Amino acid sequence: MEIIEIGKILIIGIFVSTTNQGGKSQEDIPRLWQQFETSGLMAHIPNRVSDDVYAIYTNYEGDATKPYDFFIGCAVSSLDDVPEGMRGMTISKGNYHKYEAKGENPQMAVFSVWQKIWNSQMNRAFDTDYEHYKATEKPGVFDISVFVGVNQ
Numbered sequence: 001m002e003i004i005e006i007g008k009i010l011i012i013g014i015f016v017s018t019t020n021q022g023g024k025s026q027e028d029i030p031r032l033w034q035q036f037e038t039s040g041l042m043a044h045i046p047n048r049v050s051d052d053v054y055a056i057y058t059n060y061e062g063d064a065t066k067p068y069d070f071f072i073g074c075a076v077s078s079l080d081d082v083p084e085g086m087r088g089m090t091i092s093k094g095n096y097h098k099y100e101a102k103g104e105n106p107q108m109a110v111f112s113v114w115q116k117i118w119n120s121q122m123n124r125a126f127d128t129d130y131e132h133y134k135a136t137e138k139p140g141v142f143d144i145s146v147f148v149g150v151n152q
Contacts, residue, residue: 002097002098003095003096003097003098003150004095004096004098005093005094005095005096006091006093006094006095006096006147007093008090008091008092008093009054009075009090009091010075010076010077010078010079010088010089010090010091011054011056011071011073011074011075011076011088011089011090011091012045012046012047012048012073012074012076012079012082012083012086012087012088012089013036013041013045013054013071013072013073013074013086013087013089014032014035014036014041014071014072014073014085014086014087015032015069015070015071015072015087015089016028016029016031016032016069016070017059017067017068017069017070018067018068018069018070019065019066019067019068020064020065021065025070028070029070032070032072033055033072036053036072036073041086042074044083044086045073045074045076045083045086046076046081046083047076047077047078047080047081048074048075048076049074049075049076049077050074050075050135051074051135052074052075052132052133052134052135053072053073053074053132053133053135053142054071054072054073054074054075054091054130054131054132054133055070055071055072055130055131055133056069056070056071056072056073056089056091056128056129056130056131057069057070057071057128057129057130058071058089058091058127058128058129060126060127062126063124063126064118064124064126071087071089073086073089076088091128091130092127092128092149094125094127094128094149095149095150095151095152096129096147096148096149096150097117097122097147097148097150098145098146098147099113099116099117099145099146099147099148100113100144100145100146101113101131101144101145101146102144106133106142106144109144110131110144110146113146114146117146117148122148122150123150123151124148124149124150124151125149125150125151126149127149128149129146129147129148129149130146130147131144131145131146131147132144132145132146132147
């Protein structure tokens with residue numbers, strides 16, 4: 001884990017408002033991933049700068065127990081042309097703890113990182129956290145980093 005400063009990143013994609021209460025996020029997030037992966041949305045994102053995918057947790061109404069927005073999309077060079085049914089957003093410039101998610105099963109690797117985060121005593125900002133799925137040369141295979149916004 002390391003702390004790094006990230007500049008702003010422009011994203012276009014889809015989102016859902018959810019909460020960790022009552023298992024709602026455990027239904028909403030996989031459903032949004034399925035929609036993103038099966039609908040071919042990525043091909044319709046204008047000004048896309050790569051095939052990397054971002055999963056973003058933002059607009060927290062408090063800490064991790066309160067409602068927030070979950071967003072899946074791709075980095076773009078401009079938010080001037082957001083397709084109907086999608087939304088543009090900006091990952092805020094700031095300081096982030098960076099974790100690497102490694103393992104044969106990407107979902108389990110990412111979940112393992114989040115368990116470490118939830119059990120840590122870090123001073124989280126609860127502004128924007130995100131997972132960055134870097135596309136590799138193998139289709140469908142990603143190098144995954146998790147970034148958690150922190151207060152300084």
